[in-house]
Amino acid sequence: MGYPYSHDLEVGTILSRHFGDESARRLNVWQEYGGYAALAKAVGMDATQITGIVKDSGLRGRGGAGFPTGLKWSFMPQEPTGPHYLCCNADESEPGAFKDREILRWVPHLLIEGCLIAARAIRAEHVYIYVRGEYFPYTRILNDAVVEAYEAGFIGPDILGSGWDCELTVHIGAGAYIAGEETGLMSSLVGGRAEPRVKPPFPAQSGVFGRPTTVNNVETLAAVPMILSEGSAWYRQWGTERSPGTKLWCCSGHLERPGTYELPLGIPLRDIIYDVCGGIRNGKKLKAVIPGGSSTALLTASELDCASTYEGMQEAGSSLGTASPIVMDEDTNIVRAIRRTAEFYAHESCGQCVQCREGTAWVAKILHRIEMGDGRLADIDTLYDLCEQLTGRTICVLADSVVFPLRSSLDKFRADYEALIGGRA
Ligand SMILES: Cc1cc2nc3c(=O)[nH]c(=O)nc-3n(C[C@H](O)[C@H](O)[C@H](O)COP(=O)(O)O)c2cc1C
Ligand code: SF4
Known part of the structure; x- marks a missing residue:
């Protein structure tokens, strides 16, 4: 099976050589x-x-x-x-x-x-x-x-x-x-x-x-x-010292060629999006990507030159996670995308920890309110406060998982939140 990417894996493909057969x-x-x-x-x-x-x-x-x-x-x-x-x-x-x-x-x-x-x-x-x-x-x-x-x-x-x-x-x-x-x-x-x-x-x-x-x-x-x-x-002929080998990448969202690709670890994330997956569909620009699955911090168009390794993604302020980039084009409503993600975590919380059970639900509610045009500027502070309450205080890291995409969206797309809030104090 061939790849639309210049790093030829034909000889070394480990996992996906027989996909489709x-x-x-x-x-x-x-x-x-x-x-x-x-x-x-x-x-x-x-x-x-x-x-x-x-x-x-x-x-x-x-x-x-x-x-x-x-x-x-x-x-x-x-x-x-x-x-x-x-x-x-x-x-x-x-x-x-x-x-x-x-x-x-x-x-x-x-x-x-x-x-x-x-x-x-x-x-x-x-x-x-x-x-x-x-x-x-x-x-x-x-x-x-x-x-x-x-x-x-x-x-x-x-x-x-x-x-x-x-x-x-x-x-x-x-x-x-x-x-x-x-x-x-x-x-x-x-x-x-x-x-x-x-x-x-x-x-x-x-x-x-x-x-x-x-x-x-x-x-x-x-x-x-x-x-x-x-x-x-x-x-070890593939990848880096700390991230050897190949990895399956599940690429989804607004891409020309979404799909599952086996690639050597270390390729720049930008190449995975623009070379392997053919770039953003319909000639649009990239607004954001959640690189490692929904529980990782999102990166913007100017942050894509990081190496697709565990250490490279960490240096870029996110993580490799399950290597599942969700790509969003310039028309994406970031607040809506993060609200949808938060709803998933709120729904999937097992409910044992108060911070997770209550916190994920409140994050989803507040984001919904902002998305519907009923938000207040104070909601942004409340969301940051919830990020604190949800980090490192629970039995498992499901609670932390909602924080990474949420906090990074607040830091990097605050203007999108404020535009929906429209100056209401
Ligand atoms: C909320 C949550 C969901 C998880 N879901 C999965 C999963 O679906 N598949 C998986 O392999 N690991 C999942 N993990 C990670 C596992 O707990 C565990 O670390 C992993 O299976 C270990 O395998 P590895 O060392 O081969 O990565 C999840 C962790 C958390 C906190
Ligand atoms: S943090 Fe984990 S254990 Fe605690 S309520 Fe959430 S899902 Fe359950």
């Missing part, structure tokens, strides 16, 4: 493409060796926070005193994010293989893939692949004659954004409400059924087989 879902075709060779290698290695390769590769978690994957795996107890679990987080519900579903629907065996290798590295006896409830068609594709992998002896007892046993279960999620937060996910998986809990204890200490657990995103785990086959130096 329905036959790649079948095990016999997948094996012709080299599938499960990395698992065969992994069963001949011990947990520490596998973790070492992934650590050296510098792979960082693709679920949003970018935590180093090998390091996370090394937090699991080295001498198991009972069962360990791996949870693959396929709950993908962040507005703007639609990358994990591409892996589920086109290359399910790549994900299964990545899960099994990770399970071996953390000494897990059972893998749970927790799939967003609305992803029903992709769950069916994944289930068919799991059945095939069981029949071929890649999952189950004595995998590939190695004496190692590992089971895998696909679990259909509860249909809430908060079920994607790792502690909420684990609670939902075992039959509880998808309510996050305070950490510590971290999942590596106490997770599924109170046992040591690792939670990893779909895209993170899907990168693992190629890293194991080709080695960490091979993976």
